[in-house]
Amino acid sequence: MALDNDTRLNSLGFAKPPADTRVVVAMSGGVDSSVVAAKLAEEGYDVVGVTLQLYDHGAALAKKGACCAGIDIHDARRVAEDMGFPHYVLDYENIFKDAVIDEFADSYLAGATPVPCIRCNERVKFKDLLETARDLEADCMATGHYIQRKIGENGPELHCAADANRDQSYFLFSTTPEQLDYLRFPLGHLPSKDATRELAAKYGLSVADKPDSQDICFVPNGNYASVIEKLRPGAAEPGQIVDTDGRVLGEHNGVIHYTIGQRRGLGIGGLEDPLYVVKLDVDTKQVIVGPKSMLSTRTIPVREINWLGDEALASRPEWEISVKVRSTRPPRTAIIRPLSDTEAEVELLTAEEGISPGQACVFYETEGSRILGGGWIWKGR
Structure with a gap:
């Protein structure tokens, strides 16, 4: 029996026409989020663009290669104007400082190697901004991240991007099941970044040829030390x-x-x-x-675990999985031994070099593309 047109799901997974589906798009001003907004607008969705001002962009107006600076806010606004949907800029400076920058400075001073982009997704974009999207009565929130959301037997699952070179799963492991239910990632299935830029050109976006951001947004040119000295004088x-x-x-x-x-x-x-x-x-x-041999590590203590598996983490004495300890390294086979629902010991079958407290350890299926969550590496007991 054929489905009635009214019960068919639209491309965002809702049983109603796109025009009746409101979606908030988190717009950084870069090509990825701009393409998401333009694509959904062209498909007829009720799009609302939101850009976060995360720090004093007055000093960053001429700074390229970082998201959420003044020029990026301008670019996001221009895309919204060209595509004909509303756009808002929200001042999140205090939230960003409290939730991301201060911890970055303190953990760096403690000898750790922090990954602030993960905390930004976890504590700002997928928490406060997501709540703002709900306040705007949006059905969902879409971002330009390269990751896939698939529906499994037990609900939405997080999967690696189709293009392994663009995959951002390392930075999104802390996405909770509740957040995943509300989020959409329209670029995750694309074969390459070139495909994204082709879409940008198709929609006539001014950011079609804009370079990718390389640095942490508040760390110009990757100079961590100079930023820490400003944040913590005398450090x-x-x-x-x-x-x-x-x-x-x-x-x-x-x-x-x-x-x-x-x-x-x-x-x-x-x-x-x-x-x-x-x-x-x-x-x-x-x-x-x-000597270099001292950098090799096989046993990693992990805490603050966000588990995305179908069974509870502590329901088994151990799991055979794959893990990433750096965003640029491929997953490696490992055994995870839970100590609680949020803490575990990870044993790498092959030693890794340069593992540092403050980095993330992200869990993957040994076969397939599913992300099972992850946690934060610490010094242990």
Whole structure:
């Protein structure tokens, strides 16, 4: 028996015409979110564009390569005007500072390697902005992330993007089932970024050739240390570079200038074997260096786990999964042993180098594209 036209689902999964379906599009001003908004507008949806002002963009007007700066707000507004849908700019500076920037500074000072883009998605875009979308009586919220939402036996599931080179699952592991029910990701199935730019050209968008953002939005040119010094004056205090036996090998001008696994820029040449940063001791202001072998890790303590599997995490003593410990590395086979619903020990079958507290450990099916959640790497007990 054929479905009645009124009961067929539209492209966003609702049993009503696009014109009766309101969707809030989170618009950064880049090509990805602009294409999402234009595509949905062309399909006849009731589109509302929202751009977040996350920090003082007055100083960033001429800064390219970061989202949510002044030029990006202008670009998002222009796309909305060209496509004929309303656009709002919301001042989220205080929320962003409290939820993302302050933790970034504090964790970096504690010797961790934070990933603020994950916290921004978790605490700002998929929390406060999502609630704003509900307040606007939107049926759903759409973003330009490269990730797929698929309907499984138990409801919406999170899956990797079709284009592995653009996949953003590492930055979205903390998306909860409730958020996933409300979110849509219209670009996740596209084969490449070129396909996105072709759509931008098709819609005549002014941002069609706009470069991708590369840096963390509030960290110009990737210079973490300069940002931390501004946020936490006096943080760049000098100290000693020592080996694992405590021998002093040199001096440094602040722990914040170093990261786990770093080799270059240590200023301790003349040694037979190359040395790498293996530990940062903020309390003693020491940068500890050692051989590359000391960077290898197989056991990772993980906490604040967001689990997206069908069965409860703690329902089994262990799970065989794949994990990513860096956004740029492919998933590796691992065993996860739950300690509670939000804490676990992850054992990598093959050791990884340069794993640092503050990074995310993201869980994947061993076969297939589904993301099973993830958590935050910490120092352990």
